[in-house]
Amino acid sequence: MSNLGYFAAGDRIQLTDPKGKLYSFTIVPGEEWHTHKGWITHDDLIGIPEGSVVSTTAGLKFTAFKPLLADFVLTMPRGATIVYPKDAAMIVGLADIYPGARVLEAGVGSGALTISLLRACGSTGSVHSVERRADFAENARANIDTYFGQSPTNWRLTVGDLQDQDLIDSYDRVILDMLAPWECIDVAARALRPGGVFMSYVATTTQLSVTAEAIKADGRFTEPESCETIVRGWHHEGLAVRPQQRMIGHTGFLIQSRRMAPGVEVLARRRRPAKGAYGVSED
Numbered sequence: 001m002s003n004l005g006y007f008a009a010g011d012r013i014q015l016t017d018p019k020g021k022l023y024s025f026t027i028v029p030g031e032e033w034h035t036h037k038g039w040i041t042h043d044d045l046i047g048i049p050e051g052s053v054v055s056t057t058a059g060l061k062f063t064a065f066k067p068l069l070a071d072f073v074l075t076m077p078r079g080a081t082i083v084y085p086k087d088a089a090m091i092v093g094l095a096d097i098y099p100g101a102r103v104l105e106a107g108v109g110s111g112a113l114t115i116s117l118l119r120a121c122g123s124t125g126s127v128h129s130v131e132r133r134a135d136f137a138e139n140a141r142a143n144i145d146t147y148f149g150q151s152p153t154n155w156r157l158t159v160g161d162l163q164d165q166d167l168i169d170s171y172d173r174v175i176l177d178m179l180a181p182w183e184c185i186d187v188a189a190r191a192l193r194p195g196g197v198f199m200s201y202v203a204t205t206t207q208l209s210v211t212a213e214a215i216k217a218d219g220r221f222t223e224p225e226s227c228e229t230i231v232r233g234w235h236h237e238g239l240a241v242r243p244q245q246r247m248i249g250h251t252g253f254l255i256q257s258r259r260m261a262p263g264v265e266v267l268a269r270r271r272r273p274a275k276g277a278y279g280v281s282e283d
Contacts, residue, residue: 079139111140182214
């Protein structure tokens with residue numbers, strides 16, 4: 001393991017050119033990183049501090065840092081669409097993933113969210129990930145092992161459907177990222193401890209609606225709440241301050257609820273549904 005703030009063999013390094021383009025690779029003694037204007041010898045990177053400016057043999061300059069989590073997940077190999085950093089941050093925050101939490105995750109994809117969950121629950125917590133596709137699971141495992149430098153000891157990966165798992169443990173949090181999370185409401189209710197948090201990440205309003213109604217119909221969860229996150233960057237050059245033309249708009253919806261105590265009836269909601277919310281009423 002390298003000293004904090006300095007590069008060592010085996011570290012991931014991120015080089016940024018003056019135009020803001022990012023390049024990332026692992027430092028391997030004896031190797032070279034080539035560009036269209038010269039190359040950089042890996043040995044010359046070992047021992048220098050983060051925030052250094054390095055040059056190729058032809059004088060092309062780059063700023064050198066260790067990649068942030070957001071940088072890593074946006075550039076890692078994908079077997080499935082990733083959960084974007086903005087949504088992963090919301091999931092960790094809204095689902096209250098804390099050090100020591102026992103997390104059940106279904107729908108691993110490329111492993112982006114799993115990395116955030118593992119970091120948030122820490123070495124005293126654990127993440128049990130379930131992925132139905134073996135190829136996605138293999139790709140996620142490779143990405144997670146690359147990020148942590150080894151396979152985390154507090155992470156368990158199971159290939160198969162969540163509904164088919166014999167879950168004997170009790171979990172503090174259940175996080176679903178799948179096409180039909182409403183099919184897993186029952187298994188989530190059985191896996192969660194009283195007061196535990198259920199959260200699902202869905203892409204469409206139809207998925208959101210069906211999931212919400214399934215939670216309400218189950219009777220073991222509080223009234224679900226939903227949101228989405230839209231991030232807009234800003235350009236600032238002197239007094240020329242304006243929104244960037246490109247932004248990260250809609251990526252998905254988050255829907256969450258909490259597990260009621262066994263045998264306790266959910267309090268009926270007091271607000272009246274909008275006219276036509278459940279179809280056309282007969283006169």
